[in-house]
Amino acid sequence: MVFDTQNDEPRHKIRLDRVGVRNLKTFVIIERSGGLRHHFIPKVEIVIDLPADLKGVHMSRLVESMTEVISDEFSVYPSVEQLQIRILEALREKHPFKRGEVKFEFELGYTSRTPVSKKRTWEVCDVTAITVIEEDRPIVHSAEVKVIGNTVCPHCLVNNNGVTHMQRAVGILRVTGPVDQIPSYGSMIDVVEQSFSGKTYSLLKLEDEMYVTKSMHENPQFVEDVCRNILQIAKEKFKDRDLEMYAEATSLESIHKHDVVAQGRALTNGDDSTLK
Amino acid sequence: MVFDTQNDEPRHKIRLDRVGVRNLKTFVIIERSGGLRHHFIPKVEIVIDLPADLKGVHMSRLVESMTEVISDEFSVYPSVEQLQIRILEALREKHPFKRGEVKFEFELGYTSRTPVSKKRTWEVCDVTAITVIEEDRPIVHSAEVKVIGNTVCPHCLVNNNGVTHMQRAVGILRVTGPVDQIPSYGSMIDVVEQSFSGKTYSLLKLEDEMYVTKSMHENPQFVEDVCRNILQIAKEKFKDRDLEMYAEATSLESIHKHDVVAQGRALTNGDDSTLK
């Protein structure tokens, strides 16, 4: 006989917002129609709400929903969103919840070309993808890319006869909206890369390095500028979609030990001032 | 002649929520009245909002507000809250803002005694303290302690003839409210330590270890239980204060490679269901 401790009354009847598994690593394959096949080892979080009158969540059912959907044969899914929805749908068959959430964090590789020598390079950025299913609401997805670029200080440049400081910077764009409104990771990466003083490359020959450093000096940007650029370029590029956007720019200051940061939000459609 | 680039019009007129410095390390001394003197090297974040029509924040003024308040003589402050308010007040003299925020992350040492041999031990936990000043609103402070304890699985215990699994766990209590309502870090640490299956110690002699492991087995707790315990014990202990509370329990499962987690919120006063 099995005691279903999870279904006992808890000692303190307090509703919990999010209960589940975290830092779970697994293996998934995604192939967008007509695109490359991507293999990821995402770090996974699956959480659901827990009503005040139940002691616990059946944790193994959360994991099982995922492993069954991935299956023995490594089912290939057309998108991270579709895979995450399938996991939550499978979970709903096994375990009741009002609100369920699946998060994947993974690295995404993409190719680029050096600006002058036109050599092929491999670049990697961080992606976070979250799907939330909530009772009586449409499914919401959130996709975030975190890309490395750089900033050149405009303030020092104008005050110091063209001599300034520059540094590595990190740009983030996160979009949240209905699943069918989410743009591709590639187009989101493009937005962030265009927002820096300059893009970064894994490989630069001398002619590329000269071009890149000159271009950067001609395009000085505060983190505040980079953050606004991300939001504005995304507004234009994704104007036919219905998305809430978050942007962040962090600069690993070369003349300081600390970083500087700018964070903002905007809508692709509608009045940004309605954002709380 | 100095060009004040920060006061230029930005290319894209988008309001930014949070702009400032991050990962700044400094040195502060706190001495609660009648208490021990604590020396911290906090990791500091100072951010303010940026209106849509200004290009940038004068970053050096953010840092200067802090260094001036700390001063050459290492001014001793009675609490982290008071120091953070002073930094924001000093900043307001130098730089306009509608919303200003200072965050400190640091390690806090405290003493304990082993349960049987009564030996003195030193324990360390993580603290995050945030003060927010916003136009036309009272100052809000948030204090968080992150403490290491353990969990023993109640489900396995009842189904497996007393044989179960246990593991290291991490408990978090965060309280948010008016500055004068914030409890001491020590009382918050107590709340979290009482919520686990057992407390952890830097030192345990065999008699302590025997006592501790027996007590843990008699007090099996899911992460869901630990999370609710934190909220309930804090509700009772801080019932005369007006605080919003967040609790989190994470268990570094000994039979899995992943963690399990539970997160919830409650109020010291009033109806928890009003929390969105």
Added chain:
Amino acid sequence: MVFDTQNDEPRHKIRLDRVGVRNLKTFVIIERSGGLRHHFIPKVEIVIDLPADLKGVHMSRLVESMTEVISDEFSVYPSVEQLQIRILEALREKHPFKRGEVKFEFELGYTSRTPVSKKRTWEVCDVTAITVIEEDRPIVHSAEVKVIGNTVCPHCLVNNNGVTHMQRAVGILRVTGPVDQIPSYGSMIDVVEQSFSGKTYSLLKLEDEMYVTKSMHENPQFVEDVCRNILQIAKEKFKDRDLEMYAEATSLESIHKHDVVAQGRALTNGDDSTLK
């Protein structure tokens, strides 16, 4: 005209041991003959020595050696070792060195089965692979797997009437030797998993959890035991190979905030006491 600054005389004529690139992320595909195709995004380090009379290393040639070997068509290599040797050979054509080293750090996914319910699970461990080419010496490779398991305290168990503490643990096996002597990652993972009190699984149904926790209690192990088990099992399993081995076991103590650790070395062939 190009100034080859790297070939200038340095101000201080000091030989440097290791100069190169670090934290470089790229994309590789490995397919062992007859095996699964593995896609990795390794974190790469490529370093060479720098003679006392040269100012610098041509960093772009280090990266180029790798990108050319990976190539536009994602060349598939039969092993990480073969790929790393190709990178160092390509580098030697572009840049002189006495000692060259390539390191990859990546996550490796593998499948397992739960012990009772026989469900398929996905597990992930960390791998570090290093190839060193040095003048007048055979090529040396080092492969390390880092696997999560658990420990059950034997000391508390015998002194406390069968009540003890257990916790998540991390086991490392690193083998170093000629490239053709390196065992498969799978066989190294097996060695480490057999050395713990118990294996960990991403998924366990109740019947598995009962079996696993019972087995763990019947197999109590100090970190010292786990470390020696790794060395001894590897000695037996790889006795026909010529390898130097390093093992480490770390236990995330459930009754302490700190970890306990054991580190040792052994040879597959020959007298361990010859190890300095």
Added chain:
Amino acid sequence: MVFDTQNDEPRHKIRLDRVGVRNLKTFVIIERSGGLRHHFIPKVEIVIDLPADLKGVHMSRLVESMTEVISDEFSVYPSVEQLQIRILEALREKHPFKRGEVKFEFELGYTSRTPVSKKRTWEVCDVTAITVIEEDRPIVHSAEVKVIGNTVCPHCLVNNNGVTHMQRAVGILRVTGPVDQIPSYGSMIDVVEQSFSGKTYSLLKLEDEMYVTKSMHENPQFVEDVCRNILQIAKEKFKDRDLEMYAEATSLESIHKHDVVAQGRALTNGDDSTLK
């Protein structure tokens, strides 16, 4: 009756190099004669060797040696070295070992002045201190400082009409030798700071920023240069001491997503080429 499991015969008689506790946090106070009192919360590792015929180390004795030496009254020690020696001496009374090692990792705050406006700033660097006591050998201490500065690329500068890239960099100096030969942390930090293209400051007013960025452009340095500078300046500054030195410079490239690194070793006295 107590079973001393640790003294049992191990199943596999393999000598272990290092067994003990890790990631233990504690609280120490150091006051150099005539100097400031420093309060640290070091992350501590204490390890000893384990002979082939003993099953385990009595872990609690390692911790106890430390807590007793720190004592209830927070004994103030004149140096980290002296405190670490006391811990190992106390441990030798409780537990036999051939080789014992204590490591502290902590943050060290120090003051600086901005170069033009002469404002006082607070800077923080990372320190690692290790003491090793080994049978029939003199006590050896190793002190390492890790300091943030920057690099300006000399290659791009000369080839690109004075336009170049610069970035945050990290410099490490580690000295190893007899305890009485170890220089102060302050003098080691000076060595590293002088080795960069420029120092970094937590605060810079515009006049400082202009001065700093100009100076950096006049002092371009590869990571190879920074690494050699550290070794050469330390050779001169510490020439009356008997130390083995390790230096490392890492540059967080502003035009790449990866870092570049240089590592080397030297002696304060004697022929560097004798270093293996």
